[in-house]
Amino acid sequence: MRNKQSKIGKIAFWIIVSVMFIYLVFPFYWAINSSFKTEFQLMMTPATFLPLDPVTHRLSFSLINYQGVFKNPDFMRGIKNSALVACSVTLICLVVGSFAAFALGKLKFRGKKASLYLILSMTMFPQISVLTGLYALMNQFHVNPMLSMIFSYMIFTLPFTIWVMTSFFKGIPNSLFEAAKVDGATSFQSFRIILIPLAIPAMVTTGLLAFIAAWNEYLFALTFTSIDTTARTVPVVMAMFSGTISRQEPFGEIMAASIVVTIPLLILIYFFQRRLIEGLTAGAVKG
């Protein structure tokens, strides 16, 4: 009886995994598929699962989109800029955010709830309402575009980082903390030596999410880098992609660019998600 149940359970498990995998990955596969198609192949009805020649219906891959992408110097520079901005945002958020989260999660003081909600309230406004004021501010003080982007993204990523880390610190039992204090450590020392290692999974998670959010942001980046084109990030550069003729939307090139942009991100994620597993084994609470 147990055996049968576990067998059915196992099959059901794998079916669910496959369905989810397909749902999540299919559009990415479709993007790869489209990136190898010329414009005429993209217009075919019915749409094909592999690039086929419209007339002969034989397999026909085209590299024209990728050529267009790599020949574009703005695009390569855009990747560099995006990486710089996203890394800075993530680093600052993690450092500043974990300090604040430690205070909010572990220390006793007045005004805790108020601080938390005040921090949260910054993210409760639609982007466009904040944009005009921010642009005027950045213009007034002649802040360079990269810094404008880094600091404006904090409005949305810092509160998120603080809240997630706070809930993590709260979840870590006080017993550990108290034990360290009895041994003579100051609050800050116990923070550094005990809590941070335990919070690695949380930091990697929020770091990844903040990085991706900063990497993909478009509206603010467009406005801040409008004059200084050397500071443009990837989403802005992609908005400037041209077809050969006015009004033509270069769908194939956009797909190729998105593949080129996403693959390094995926490699980065693969590298970091292993740390997530390590964090699990390192952070297991004993006793």
Next chain:
Amino acid sequence: MQNHILQKKEQKLAILLLFPSFLILLLVAVYPLFTVFQTSITNKTFASSSQISYIGLDNYTKLLALKIVELDPVFDEEGNPEINELTGKRVYENPTKVLPRKPNRYKEISQFDIFGHHFVFAGTDPDFILSVKDTVFFTLLSVFFETIFGMAIALIMVQNFPGRGGLRVAMLVPWAIPTAVSSRMWEWMFASTRVGIINVIGQFLRWTNGQFSFLTTPSTQLLSIIVIDIWKTTPFMALLLMAGLQTIPPSIYEAAEIDGCSAFHRFWKITLPLVKNTLVVALIFRTLDSLRVFDLFQIVFGQKRYSMSSFSYYQLINNKAMGYSSASSVLIFIIILLFIVLYSRISGGIGDEK
């Protein structure tokens, strides 16, 4: 006495630790947010030198004014009620004749029947009211499904099985692709002829005739965009919940299994309470982001159908009504605040001492 000193020390440390965060937020956020509130009570026009004057709460009344008025049925010459030949229903008078015009014209939002009486529900800005309704509906459905799918994926991902690493990476793909690109991709997939792969598959499965237009048929518009959002944001929920699940020591599960708990029981009684903190935070931020949704609606629907944020955007850029747009932003803030208050009531507060 010891306690008192300790408390003061902790207070000082706390202030020190919070200082950088507040400094950054102060430098960057305070001025723009202040101008939003300030502009919302003026009639400022964007990029214009016309006079700015304070008009109090006029913008707000224009956004929120609602009215319900009864409509009388139309009678023909013989005194019989007119019937619409196409629908077989009674014909009622045109709302534009009944609704007040000054100081702001009321426009119809929808009509409905109660107890044999026919009413028209009208407002001075139907676009705004509809955008609120659409955004809330979008949020409720998206967040609900994203949480369930995210939790399911997270539960699966913390297990040990071959290919787990690759799957974790694949799982993040939707979140990693820029919104501008993934919206276009889905728009293309939802195309209304067989250029769109969804129509091709739908025809194969006999659900559509291959020419269905998902994005322009009002009944399927929101559902399509919800599908796109669920695809995009489930990884976000899954990743967060996964991190939360990993803090649960496996020893607890082993003890439960020995006690003879079923898998479902394990989940409900052990897992859920232990991830509650992470779940609440994930829900709060997901709901917040969902209520503020902008990119998706702007790219896929443009001005066909608004979310609250895209409504603000188009008021600013298209109509140049900066004061009006700021007022709608403030209202969005208040609506989001209501949701947050609701969450904190239900979850029992997060800033409280434990």
Next chain:
Amino acid sequence: MKLFTKFLFFSFVLGCISLSVFATGTTEKKSTMSESQNTNKIQLVVTASTAGQELELITEGCQKYMQEHPNIDAKILTVPSDSTDRLGLFMQYFETQSNAVDIFLIDGIWPGDIAEHLLPLGPYGAEKYTKDMFPSMIQNDTVNGKLLAMPAYTDAGVLYYRTDLMKKYGFTQPPQTWAELKTMAETVQKGERAAGNQDFWGFVWQGNAYEGLTCDALEWIYSEGGGSIVESDGTISIDNTHAAKALDRAASWINTICPEGVLGYTEEESRAIFQAGNAMFMRNWPYCYSLGNTEGSMIKGKFDVTTLPKGASGHGAAALGGWQLAASQYSDHPEEAAKLVFFLTGYEQQKMRAIKGSFEPTIASLYKDPEVLAAVPFFSNMLDVFNTSCARPSTVTAPHYAEVSKVFYSEVHDVLLGKENGKTAVENITLNIEDII
């Protein structure tokens, strides 16, 4: 230890603050660096989008100008190809009265809405250039008596049709009226579907709720004799039976000769259908002509272009598109900017763009120029098209055109969706426009 960490803290925070205060890049275009390098040069910044050959050809024009005027440094600033994004960006500059950009390439419907930020070009000698251009375009760019922009290139709606299918089904000439178009489309669609192409439709156009729908709908209404929404004297003329009839007629096409998805099409989607060989007729802008004839296109050599059908008024209608060059009020060098504008919209430059990129000139004589016609043969049809052209009421409804247009295309979209009939729609449009202006 505690003191040390406290110190770390503060230095970190101070570091952040100093970074933001001292690391000043510039959001103004004039940095001290470039000034020392080109001490005598006047820098002018021109915007051009990366859409198609626009960037390439404007850059070419600027380089030629720099050769002839060595004291001018004309720099191109790339902007997004999406119209709303572009407008949003320009408005941010205007809001801060920035001197960062001198010359803007603007859509033909914008001069009215951004009038106060554009430099009047009359005082700089525009007269001798404008006399050769189409008067309707000059009128479009003149707001409150001041000429605010020079037409750089233009566009007008045309009807594309499949010549091979015309022959196959025995039609001798393209449809002269909308009714004819409907019958022809129905016949061809039925035949092609029976022959196995289930994706074939009779007529595709731009039905999405956006500015493009204003163009298409205006064409139906104007050709039916229903006026142009708001007339040049300011009267709102849309509430009439012709307009209502035109809208109802268009609604009847949905799901008969037009796919339901047409309600979501912009220019590119409709082009994709026609170019894949899946439509008999298409209403679109002239840019599709050269794209349709590129190597590998399914319809290469099998289609042609003509004026749109006539309605009850007895004349056809073509919505006028087009792009203008304008100088900014906040420019540091207004006179030089105006001169560059005149150069880029002059006879030589327009001829170059016509030959190299098929950009329609705004100077009537160029449509008879043999070199131009050799490069772009279908331009000979275009003069007829321009004679039936009708401009959108952007200047007369300034500065609220964007709002007016939104009202118009939303109501039209509702008629097409079947939510209301033409009569209610035109009544609502009138009421809504009255509220705005």
